[in-house]
Amino acid sequence: MPQPVLVSENLSKTYGDIRALTGLNLTVAPGEIVGLLGPNGSGKSTALRLMLGFLRPSGGRVSIAGFDCWSQSVEARRRVAYLPGELRLYDTMTGRQLVTFLGKLRGESPGPEVDTLAKKLDIDLDRSLTHMSSGMKRKVALLAVLLPKVPLIILDEPTNTLDPTMRDELLDQLRQAKARGQAVLFSSHVLQEVEAVCDRVAILRRGELVQLQPMNELREGRTVQARLIGPAPATDPEGKPLPPESISNGQLNLTFRGPLPKLLDWLAHQPLVDLKIEPQGLGPIYRRVHGTES
Amino acid sequence: MILILVDKFLRDVRPALLVVCIILFVFAAFWVKIAQRVTSEIAPVFNTVAGAFGDKKLFEDVLFKGPGKVSQAALGWGDLNFERPNDFLAMGMLHPVVLVLGLIWGVGRAAGAVAGEIDRGTMELLLSQPIPRNRLILAHFFVDLIVLPIICLSFFAGTQFGLALVGPFVPDYTAFQTLDGPFAQRVRGMIPANPDPLPVSGLGELPGLGNTAALIFAISGLTIALSAAGRSRWKVTGYAVLTVVVMFVANTIGQLWEPVRYLRPLTLFFYYQPQRVMLDGNWLVNVGAAWPGAPAVPGCGVLVAVGLTGYSLALRTFTRRDLPAPL
Numbered sequence A: 001m002p003q004p005v006l007v008s009e010n011l012s013k014t015y016g017d018i019r020a021l022t023g024l025n026l027t028v029a030p031g032e033i034v035g036l037l038g039p040n041g042s043g044k045s046t047a048l049r050l051m052l053g054f055l056r057p058s059g060g061r062v063s064i065a066g067f068d069c070w071s072q073s074v075e076a077r078r079r080v081a082y083l084p085g086e087l088r089l090y091d092t093m094t095g096r097q098l099v100t101f102l103g104k105l106r107g108e109s110p111g112p113e114v115d116t117l118a119k120k121l122d123i124d125l126d127r128s129l130t131h132m133s134s135g136m137k138r139k140v141a142l143l144a145v146l147l148p149k150v151p152l153i154i155l156d157e158p159t160n161t162l163d164p165t166m167r168d169e170l171l172d173q174l175r176q177a178k179a180r181g182q183a184v185l186f187s188s189h190v191l192q193e194v195e196a197v198c199d200r201v202a203i204l205r206r207g208e209l210v211q212l213q214p215m216n217e218l219r220e221g222r223t224v225q226a227r228l229i230g231p232a233p234a235t236d237p238e239g240k241p242l243p244p245e246s247i248s249n250g251q252l253n254l255t256f257r258g259p260l261p262k263l264l265d266w267l268a269h270q271p272l273v274d275l276k277i278e279p280q281g282l283g284p285i286y287r288r289v290h291g292t293e294s
Numbered sequence B: 001m002i003l004i005l006v007d008k009f010l011r012d013v014r015p016a017l018l019v020v021c022i023i024l025f026v027f028a029a030f031w032v033k034i035a036q037r038v039t040s041e042i043a044p045v046f047n048t049v050a051g052a053f054g055d056k057k058l059f060e061d062v063l064f065k066g067p068g069k070v071s072q073a074a075l076g077w078g079d080l081n082f083e084r085p086n087d088f089l090a091m092g093m094l095h096p097v098v099l100v101l102g103l104i105w106g107v108g109r110a111a112g113a114v115a116g117e118i119d120r121g122t123m124e125l126l127l128s129q130p131i132p133r134n135r136l137i138l139a140h141f142f143v144d145l146i147v148l149p150i151i152c153l154s155f156f157a158g159t160q161f162g163l164a165l166v167g168p169f170v171p172d173y174t175a176f177q178t179l180d181g182p183f184a185q186r187v188r189g190m191i192p193a194n195p196d197p198l199p200v201s202g203l204g205e206l207p208g209l210g211n212t213a214a215l216i217f218a219i220s221g222l223t224i225a226l227s228a229a230g231r232s233r234w235k236v237t238g239y240a241v242l243t244v245v246v247m248f249v250a251n252t253i254g255q256l257w258e259p260v261r262y263l264r265p266l267t268l269f270f271y272y273q274p275q276r277v278m279l280d281g282n283w284l285v286n287v288g289a290a291w292p293g294a295p296a297v298p299g300c301g302v303l304v305a306v307g308l309t310g311y312s313l314a315l316r317t318f319t320r321r322d323l324p325a326p327l
Helices: A044-051 A073-078 A095-105 A113-121 A132-145 A165-179 A191-196 A215-219 A259-267 A282-290 B001-052 B058-063 B067-075 B085-092 B098-122 B122-128 B135-168 B182-190 B205-229 B234-257 B258-266 B274-280 B301-320
Strands: A008-015 A018-028 A033-037 A058-065 A080-083 A154-158 A185-189 A200-205 A209-215 A222-226 A251-257 A274-280
Touching: A008 B122, A018 A044, A018 A058, A018 A185, A018 A251, A033 A044, A033 A165, A033 A191, A044 A058, A044 A154, A058 A073, A073 A080, A073 A185, A080 A132, A095 A113, A095 A132, A095 B001, A095 B234, A113 A132, A113 A165, A132 A154, A132 A165, A165 A185, A165 A191, A165 B135, A185 A191, A191 A282, A191 B122, A200 A282, A209 A215, A209 A282, A215 A222, A251 B067, A259 A274, B001 B085, B001 B098, B001 B135, B001 B182, B085 B205, B098 B122, B098 B205, B098 B234, B122 B135, B135 B205, B135 B301, B205 B234, B205 B274, B205 B301, B234 B258
Parallel strands: A033 A185, A033 A200, A080 A154, A154 A185
Antiparallel strands: A008 A018, A008 A058, A200 A209, A222 A251, A222 A274
């Protein structure tokens, strides 16, 4: 198991009486994509800002590649590329000037890969940023984030204002970053894109990490919804007692992690009409966690 | 890295710098013309008439009574002689145009340096790169070191341009030639047949403008200290302008009203005396005039020290504070 790139231990941030983040424990390994989910005010951006060294932790610590994000902030940031959620760029520059400027601050001079990536993202880098739409600006900023080959990429709601094609392109770029061994941590409100690329998802609620869900478990799982016209089964496909909340008003609601033939075989012996089987997504988990809030 | 930041910040201020330099250049050149008009056309007439009455200070006393005294105090013209071109040129450095531009420049740039970047949201972009926070403040310090001499040199260049344009300051008495009567006869008897040009040289302005640069640096230092702790450019601008204006008013009232004279050394403007530097080469400010027994101190030194203290505070604050999300 490789050493994690990012380690957050009991990370907390309070503003007076307000607890923006409480005891966040999270690791991100090289080549792993982790999604941060949660509604507004759940602490996602605070967590990311602590990782960038913008905020001093009120408790705990967070480190990137072994460097403390507050006391060794420069070394930590040398190993991170960050896309802010509230994106503001220097409008007096062209896209190319911005990318070059940010590259120089990292001690790098961007090479031909700039134009290759710009072509993929469909950006005219020689246009002034002031004449670009917010989506175009975001693409320029994304390009600046994807260029440096750093161990960790942090993105705060990266697909905001991107059109569907560019959203797919971004997700593809994230997969490529993962393939190169880069770790990616990104926050989002969009469950589908998190499901599409993430290896794990961390769900925050009111500043607390309430669920850390490996996506492969979800991908193995299926939700079953069916209407019963006879007696309800006593056991599930594994032969374990069926939880009482699975049956209500003649309706079967079941989450099953296991081989599909076993599930189908079990269903064939039940008195069913109307059957729906879906891969288990983040939706039910997210709604369970935030159901009372959202 | 610091050079990259300095280069970027210099690019940012370039349009504003150009405007300020042009205004100062034009103002300084125009001020030379005013100086020529006052010292070689108006003052000779008034002084000749006053001399005919046996009181050479007659008009000066009348001019600087009441409200005139206030403006003289406010602008620090108390020691200056309107008849001498160099004195009049020195007043240019004390003129409200120069002071206001200095205030706008010092406050505007420094307020934008940190608080402005935060409320525009570009600070996140900048500090997500591996830049130590102190380098950001130091880069702004170097920008001041580069830009302030340019501002002052533009004023100096304007004066030299004006002097080259208007030619020698020869006293002009033609106004008396059309007058008639016994008084005019007496006055004409006092007029030199071929008056010599008045001595004028703007070169002394150069060290005097060092004092101007020091004043703007002090304002900049004070503002950047506020900026490093703030998150809204306009709030920082408001607080800084208020502080500087209060100092200006306190210095002016302190000159007019003995009981509050002790306030003057607490203001930046007490240490801003470029006319003394220009005319007498005197860099010292007599603090003892306001605080009996206190020694004279170099005015530029105090202003530079204030600026450096501001930058030090900014360094301390900015490297310790949380960076809030953009407004």
